[in-house]
Amino acid sequence: MSEQTAEAAGAEVAVVEDERNLRELYVDVLSARGLRVAPLESVAAATAYLSRRAPDLLILDVKLGDGDGLVLLDTLRGQGLRTPVIVATAFGTVERAVQALRAGAADFLVKPFTNERLVSAVGAALESGRRWEELELAAPKIEEKKASGGELIGTEGGLKDVAALLPRVAASEATVLVRGESGTGKELVARAIHRASPRMDGPFVSVNCAALPSSLLESELFGFERGAFTGAHARRKGLIEAAEGGTLFLDEIGDMSLDAQARLLRVLQEREITRIGGREAVRVDIRVISATHRDLDAMAASGQFRADLLYRLAVIPIRLPPLRERAGDIPGLIDHLLEKHAARQGQRAPRPDAEMLRRATEYPWPGNVRELENFVARAVVLGRFDTESLRVTAQPTKAAPPAEPVPPHEEASAPTPPSPESSSVPTLREAVARAERAAVIAALKAAGGQKTVAARLLGVSYKTLFNKIHEHGIREEVHIA
Ligand SMILES: Nc1ncnc2c1ncn2[C@@H]1O[C@H](COP(=O)(O)OP(=O)(O)OP(=O)(O)O)[C@@H](O)[C@H]1O
Numbered sequence: 001m002s003e004q005t006a007e008a009a010g011a012e013v014a015v016v017e018d019e020r021n022l023r024e025l026y027v028d029v030l031s032a033r034g035l036r037v038a039p040l041e042s043v044a045a046a047t048a049y050l051s052r053r054a055p056d057l058l059i060l061d062v063k064l065g066d067g068d069g070l071v072l073l074d075t076l077r078g079q080g081l082r083t084p085v086i087v088a089t090a091f092g093t094v095e096r097a098v099q100a101l102r103a104g105a106a107d108f109l110v111k112p113f114t115n116e117r118l119v120s121a122v123g124a125a126l127e128s129g130r131r132w133e134e135l136e137l138a139a140p141k142i143e144e145k146k147a148s149g150g151e152l153i154g155t156e157g158g159l160k161d162v163a164a165l166l167p168r169v170a171a172s173e174a175t176v177l178v179r180g181e182s183g184t185g186k187e188l189v190a191r192a193i194h195r196a197s198p199r200m201d202g203p204f205v206s207v208n209c210a211a212l213p214s215s216l217l218e219s220e221l222f223g224f225e226r227g228a229f230t231g232a233h234a235r236r237k238g239l240i241e242a243a244e245g246g247t248l249f250l251d252e253i254g255d256m257s258l259d260a261q262a263r264l265l266r267v268l269q270e271r272e273i274t275r276i277g278g279r280e281a282v283r284v285d286i287r288v289i290s291a292t293h294r295d296l297d298a299m300a301a302s303g304q305f306r307a308d309l310l311y312r313l314a315v316i317p318i319r320l321p322p323l324r325e326r327a328g329d330i331p332g333l334i335d336h337l338l339e340k341h342a343a344r345q346g347q348r349a350p351r352p353d354a355e356m357l358r359r360a361t362e363y364p365w366p367g368n369v370r371e372l373e374n375f376v377a378r379a380v381v382l383g384r385f386d387t388e389s390l391r392v393t394a395q396p397t398k399a400a401p402p403a404e405p406v407p408p409h410e411e412a413s414a415p416t417p418p419s420p421e422s423s424s425v426p427t428l429r430e431a432v433a434r435a436e437r438a439a440v441i442a443a444l445k446a447a448g449g450q451k452t453v454a455a456r457l458l459g460v461s462y463k464t465l466f467n468k469i470h471e472h473g474i475r476e477e478v479h480i481a
Pocket residue numbers: 150151152153154180181182183184185186187188189251291293336369370373
């Protein structure tokens with residue numbers, strides 16, 4: 001806890017442990033590091049203590065004389081407790097640990113543990129609590145700029161109808177739900193609607209619901225009042241209020257927790273919000289456009305997404321087709337993207353030849369227009385099309401079945417792409433990528449699809465896991481399978 005001790009000195013740690021010896025051990029070890037320790041022997045004592053005080057860290061035994069620590073943790077989180085929690089358990093199974101992390105624990109200790117393990121877990125949890133506070137209290141990361149965005153190119157697969165519909169959709173105040181695979185242009189469409197709407201001079205606030213753990217997403221969206229939780233030293237407006245007079249774009253809405261969904265439903269019904277920890281309702285004038293690549297109907301049928309919210313979000317549903325369903329649009333898109341990137345990079349665009357166009361239209365583009373755009377941007381930098389990458393990566397290997405394609409541009413951008421002759425022997429880069437992908441999928445499965453939990457199991461940050469999921473093209477079904 002060396003560096004962290006300085007941060008943590010004087011921090012208050014509440015320890016709920018029914019075994020006296022262990023309680024005393026916590027007090028001895030942690031007080032020696034300059035922490036203030038409140039020993040509590042039961043669920044009842046913990047409940048009474050927490051109703052009066054908000055410690056900086058809570059250490060919670062699972063099996064307590066008068067109850068279950070995880071049930072207590074669940075209740076406390078439900079009541080809005082934001083304090084980081086370490087769960088200590090003698091039942092060192094992965095299931096129990098996963099359960100603890102799912103209930104919102106920052107870490108878990110398997111008994112018996114060493115003093116060093118205790119000290120390092122406490123240091124890290126206090127540090128993460130501090131970082132979390134900083135994150136919460138930092139100036140809001142609001143993307144409040146006017147919506148910029150390109151033209152919607154293409155006509156195939158129903159895109160022509162979408163383009164024809166946009167002006168009417170823009171003129172209305174109706175909520176819009178844009179569905180489509182990743183990279184099909186959902187955000188592009190949302191921005192186009194905003195730009196053509198009477199709200200065009202207002203902000204376009206884009207929020208990626210999958211990029212933040214659910215508790216953070218709620219406070220980002222709804223804001224909070226001073227004292228709503230530890231570290232909420234000042235009132236802060238949320239992103240919904242920041243979108244006042246403009247458009248709120250909720251990307252990856254299928255990743256929103258059920259709690260946040262319930263709050264959002266109230267916003268849509270009543271056009272007002274209540275900040276976290278607040279009582280006063282604040283009126284808001286926003287238009288909501290949301291997007292998802294998930295099957296929200298199936299999620300609603302299985303109770304993972306609120307059906308009543310889905311109806312309200314999808315007053316105007318728009319489906320964007322994957323690029324493989326509109327291969328005829330590919331040459332036009334290539335021209336458009338070449339112009340865009342050549343202008344941006346101040347370079348001359350290479351000219352596409354017939355062979356490249358043939359391969360490009362046959363290639364399935366699992367990353368859709370975004371992948372095509374990366375391919376074109378790379379061509380502008382290189383001064384030539386990396387046609388070979390389309391051929392190599394268009395043939396999925398056994399390790400990357402079509403159901404879960406790995407975005408090929410990752411491999412295509414490798415310094416030494418694998419040669420066709422060596423396809424039975426993976427390069428080290430490929431082998432590492434496969435192992436990494438398998439580990440991410442295994443962790444997501446073990447964590448029941450909860451990314452916060454999976455990230456902890458993998459020993460990486462939430463953001464790293466999020467990036468890896470995208471990098472390896474792991475589909476959402478895998479998360480919850
Ligand atoms: N029809 C299109 N015409 C021109 N550019 C497009 C088109 N569709 C997508 N793009 C471009 O492709 C890139 C990805 O699009 P966008 O971010 O809108 O996709 P998305 O569906 O929101 O992706 P994700 O679900 O991963 O967030 C952007 O740079 C966008 O401008």
